[in-house]
Amino acid sequence: xxxxxxxxxxxxxxxxxxxxxxxxxxxxxxxxxxxxxxxxxxxxxxxxxxxxxxxxxxxxxxxxxxxxxxxxxxxxxxxxxxxxxxxxxxxxxxxxxxxxxxxxxxxxxxxxxxxxxxxxxxxxxxxxxxxxxxxxxxxxxxxxxxxxxxxxxxxxxxxxxxxxxxxxxxxxxxxxxxxxxxxxxxxxxxxxxxxxxxxxxxxxxxxxxxxxxxxxxxxxxxxxxxxxxxxxxxxxxxxxxxxxxxxxxxxxxxxxxxxxxxxxxxxxxxxxxxxxxxxxxxxxxxxxxxxxxxxxxxxxxxxxxxxxxxxxxxxxxxxxxxxxxxxxxxxxxxxxxxxxxxxxxxxxxxxxxxxxxxxxxxxxxxxxxxxxxxxxxxxxxxxxxxxxxxxxxxxxxxxxxxxxxxxxxxxxxxxxxxx
Amino acid sequence: xxxxxxxxxxxxxxxxxxxxxxxxxxxxxxxxxxxxxxxxxxxxxxxxxxxxxxxxxxxxxxxxxxxxxxxxxxxxxxxxxxxxxxxxxxxxxxxxxxxxxxxxxxxxxxxxxxxxxxxxxxxxxxxxxxxxxxxxxxxxxxxxxxxxxxxxxxxxxxxxxxxxxxxxxxxxxxxxxxxxxxxxxxxxxxxxxxxxxxxxxxxxxxxxxxxxxxxxxxxxxxxxxxxxxxxxxxxxxxxxxxxxxxxxxxxxxxxxxxxxxxxxxxxxxxxxxxxxxxxxxxxxxxxxxxxxxxxxxxxxxxxxxxxxxxxxxxxxxxxxxxxxxxxxxxxxxxxxxxxxxxxxxxxxxxxxxxxxxxxxxxxxxxxxxxxxxxxxxxxxxxxxxxxxxxxxxxxxxxxxxxxxxxxxxxxxxxxxxxx
Numbered sequence: 050x051x052x053x054x055x056x057x058x059x060x061x062x063x064x065x066x067x068x069x070x071x072x073x074x075x076x077x078x079x080x081x082x083x084x085x086x087x088x089x090x091x092x093x094x095x096x097x098x099x100x101x102x103x104x105x106x107x108x109x110x111x112x113x114x115x116x117x118x119x120x121x122x123x124x125x126x127x128x129x130x131x132x133x134x135x136x137x138x139x140x141x142x143x144x145x146x147x148x149x150x151x152x153x154x155x156x157x158x159x160x161x162x163x164x165x166x167x168x169x170x171x172x173x174x175x176x177x178x179x180x181x182x183x184x185x186x187x188x189x190x191x192x193x194x195x196x197x198x199x200x201x202x203x204x205x206x207x208x209x210x211x212x213x214x215x216x217x218x219x220x221x222x223x224x225x226x227x228x229x230x231x232x233x234x235x236x237x238x239x240x241x242x243x244x245x246x247x248x249x250x251x252x253x254x255x256x257x258x259x260x261x262x263x264x265x266x267x268x269x270x271x272x273x274x275x276x277x278x279x280x281x282x283x284x285x286x287x288x289x290x291x292x293x294x295x296x297x298x299x300x301x302x303x304x305x306x307x308x309x310x311x312x313x314x315x316x317x318x319x320x321x322x323x324x325x326x327x328x329x330x331x332x333x334x335x336x337x338x339x340x341x342x343x344x345x346x347x348x349x350x351x352x353x354x355x356x357x358x359x360x361x362x363x364x365x366x367x368x369x370x371x372x373x374x375x376x377x378x379x380x381x382x383x384x385x386x387x388x389x390x391x392x393x394x395x396x397x398x399x400x401x402x403x404x405x406x407x408x409x410x411x412x413x414x415x416x417x418x419x420x421x422x423x424x425x426x427x428x429x430x431x432x433x434x435x436x437x438x439x440x441x442x443x444x445x446x447x448x449x450x451x452x453x454x455x456x457x458x459x460x461x462x463x464x465x466x467x468x
Numbered sequence: 469x470x471x472x473x474x475x476x477x478x479x480x481x482x483x484x485x486x487x488x489x490x491x492x493x494x495x496x497x498x499x500x501x502x503x504x505x506x507x508x509x510x511x512x513x514x515x516x517x518x519x520x521x522x523x524x525x526x527x528x529x530x531x532x533x534x535x536x537x538x539x540x541x542x543x544x545x546x547x548x549x550x551x552x553x554x555x556x557x558x559x560x561x562x563x564x565x566x567x568x569x570x571x572x573x574x575x576x577x578x579x580x581x582x583x584x585x586x587x588x589x590x591x592x593x594x595x596x597x598x599x600x601x602x603x604x605x606x607x608x609x610x611x612x613x614x615x616x617x618x619x620x621x622x623x624x625x626x627x628x629x630x631x632x633x634x635x636x637x638x639x640x641x642x643x644x645x646x647x648x649x650x651x652x653x654x655x656x657x658x659x660x661x662x663x664x665x666x667x668x669x670x671x672x673x674x675x676x677x678x679x680x681x682x683x684x685x686x687x688x689x690x691x692x693x694x695x696x697x698x699x700x701x702x703x704x705x706x707x708x709x710x711x712x713x714x715x716x717x718x719x720x721x722x723x724x725x726x727x728x729x730x731x732x733x734x735x736x737x738x739x740x741x742x743x744x745x746x747x748x749x750x751x752x753x754x755x756x757x758x759x760x761x762x763x764x765x766x767x768x769x770x771x772x773x774x775x776x777x778x779x780x781x782x783x784x785x786x787x788x789x790x791x792x793x794x795x796x797x798x799x800x801x802x803x804x805x806x807x808x809x810x811x812x813x814x815x816x817x818x819x820x821x822x823x824x825x826x827x828x829x830x831x832x833x834x835x836x837x838x839x840x841x842x843x844x845x846x847x848x849x850x851x852x853x854x855x856x857x858x859x860x861x862x863x864x865x866x867x868x869x870x871x872x873x874x875x876x877x878x879x880x881x882x883x884x885x886x887x
Binding site: 052053054055056057059060063064067070071074104105106107108110111114262263264265268269272273276277279280283284289312313314315316318319 | 471472473474475476478479482483486489490493523524525526527529530533681682683684687688691692695696698699702703708731732733734735737738
């Protein structure tokens with residue numbers, strides 16, 4: 050590891066992320082898409098300015114943890130419980146439909162049952178990072194649709210874990226109800242314990258935080274809890290970002306939440322764009338050059354999009370058509386959990402490298418599709434709701450709202466109120 | 469790379485760093501020593517709670533860059549130039565004496581000339597990270613002695629680079645005046661350009677920063693410059709932290725410096741303790757178990773301490789005995805540059821793995837020795853100067869001063885003034 054090269058890669062990715070975000074803003078696209086595409090451009094597969102992606106991986110993956118922690122800080126447990134019923138329905142239908150359709154498709158194409166189950170399982174879990182980012186960027190992470198999506202993503206991740214336990218058990222013929230029951234119990238216990246009991250623990254503990262003589266004890270304790278719960282979630286097989294989100298929830302109702310948010314912001318500004326640019330730099334567009342895998346990849350991607358959209362949208366219909374649309378689209382992106390399931394299948398030699406590549410393409414396309422769609426729906430909706438005389442052009446209006454909401458968080462008044 | 473294990477290691481190191489800092493505070497020792505020892509305790513060589521040190525290395529090494537950037541932000545170019553003459557004298561004597569003594573010792577012990585030159589070169593460069601940290605912790609980074617140390621560390625690093633070019637050239641018999649002239653020209657041009665011209669460029673550019681629509685454009689631009697200059701410094705063979713320090717200097721005279729400092733602080737609180745804990749976790753105390761290398765290691769360490777202290781102290785004597793003592797002790801720690809030189813010698817097969825291990829021990833011991841000595845000198849001095857009726861116990865007084873100075877930076881008044 051050459052420190053000069055690693056630092057150069059880090060610098061190039063960081064600069065590219067913000068240049069990409071700037072260009073995306075100019076073209077009225079979501080900034081996160083600009084960050085991903087800029088990362089792909091400077092990455093090893095295109096320009097090659099960034100070569101040390103592996104050394105940066107840990108660093109950038111903290112980015113998605115910080116993102117979900119930040120989103121969690123802005124979400125209250127009360128709001129989440131209020132929409133809990135809807136989240137559960139969205140998660141269950143959004144898991145069942147893609148799974149069934151994926152298994153059916155692979156089966157009808159003549160693949161053996163093991164392959165069909167693994168590919169179906171890989172379509173199951175939503176990766177909420179990019180949706181959370183767009184919701185945050187348009188200031189709607191606390192909207193009802195946003196809350197339903199965030200809650201559904203947590204439940205969905207637990208269901209994905211169960212599906213993995215079942216299909217891996219079937220594939221290795223070590224299927225056991227006990228193992229699956231333990232997996233479920235661990236995941237549910239983790240979520241319930243953190244959500245319901247964690248805040249009381251934190252509340253109790255927070256009186257003692259002041260005796261800890263560092264610059265910002267609340268921030269240090271919150272970051273330690275965030276890293277600890279992320280590590281715990283990852284250790285029991287959940288996505289690390291679920292732990293980070295729950296850690297944010299726990300602190301969202303403390304008195305110190307605004308101080309913590311203000312201090313997390315610079316860490317966010319440093320790491321989150323870097324995360325998306327690093328993810329972009331991993332994209333190898335050459336997978337699209339081989340027609341035989343390309344067609345299957347596109348077919349599976351369409352299936353992944355349609356089934357998630359329909360499943361989640363239907364489940365969310367009681368909330369009205371608009372919210373159902375936003376929830377359907379917001380749940381489309383797949384990511385690390387799908388890749389992990391495919392990787393387990395690859396290691397068990399149930400699925401081939403080609404099929405693994407197809408899952409990668411599916412994750413990539415679903416991730417790239419959702420932000421522009423969501424962006425358009427949410428900003429049009431925002432315009433309609435907030436229509437007022439003297440408004441600037443649509444984009445400028447959106448933008449000024451963004452700036453206003455972010456400035457709110459660091460306004461001197463807030464800090465004085467806390468002090 | 470298992471994400472659960474990497475995150476667990478990250479969490480354990482972060483928590484250990486702050487617990488170590490807390491315990492060190494209780495025992496009235498510098499917090500940085502607590503962080504290093506806590507890291508060693510949980511690291512792979514003792515408790516083994518942290519195993520994935522390699523994956524965390526890039527992440528934690530950003531810590532020392534952030535540290536020096538933060539120190540640079542608090543230092544003005546004017547102050548640095550004012551003490552420039554002293555810094556130059558301290559750097560030159562502090563390089564010449566250890567080099568001469570190291571070569572002499574190895575020669576008298578019967579080692580060949582190549583080995584003697586490499587070992588002498590490995591004793592040359594001060595690693596200013598830990599001294600900067602202690603100066604910052606006691607609020608004396610802007611004192612005259614602090615400024616001389618920081619300036620000398622930059623010059624010292626350039627001299628170390630030249631020494632490396634010469635001894636590596638001699639060892640490979642590719643010694644060329646042209647190569648050495650280029651090395652010198654690059655390093656000096658980099659430093660002069662950044663210090664003298666960089667601030668004008670930044671000043672020019674800063675009017676346009678506002679048009680960049682992100683939460684905190686100043687912070688983003690400053691971090692990009694910091695990463696870019698660190699990468700550039702590392703690419704031309706200087707220590708990355710020299711680039712970070714110069715980047716901080718460049719922004720230290722801008723109008724936005726307080727906003728940037730406030731935003732860098734949380735990044736500092738996240739990464740700097742993690743850096744020192746990670747460094748601690750790399751320490752393998754078993755090197756001390758082999759008596760034959762232990763004696764040579766202790767001899768070389770004593771030589772490294774004595775020659776740096778005498779060389780720098782003598783050069784700083786015109787500043788008075790107190791400052792000369794502080795400067796002599798503050799320049800003792802060796803680090804990455806010494807290790808890099810020893811590594812080059814190892815790769816060229818000039819020095820043996822045993823001798824490399826000795827350089828590691830020397831870096832470790834000099835780094836651990838300086839903070840307690842500095843801490844004692846600076847806090848006693850602080851007490852003497854600030855003696856006032858109604859003061860609390862020495863440590864409490866020290867501590868309240870620390871808190872006051874750090875609170876100053878985030879006080880609502882400051883933010884309002886900036887807004």
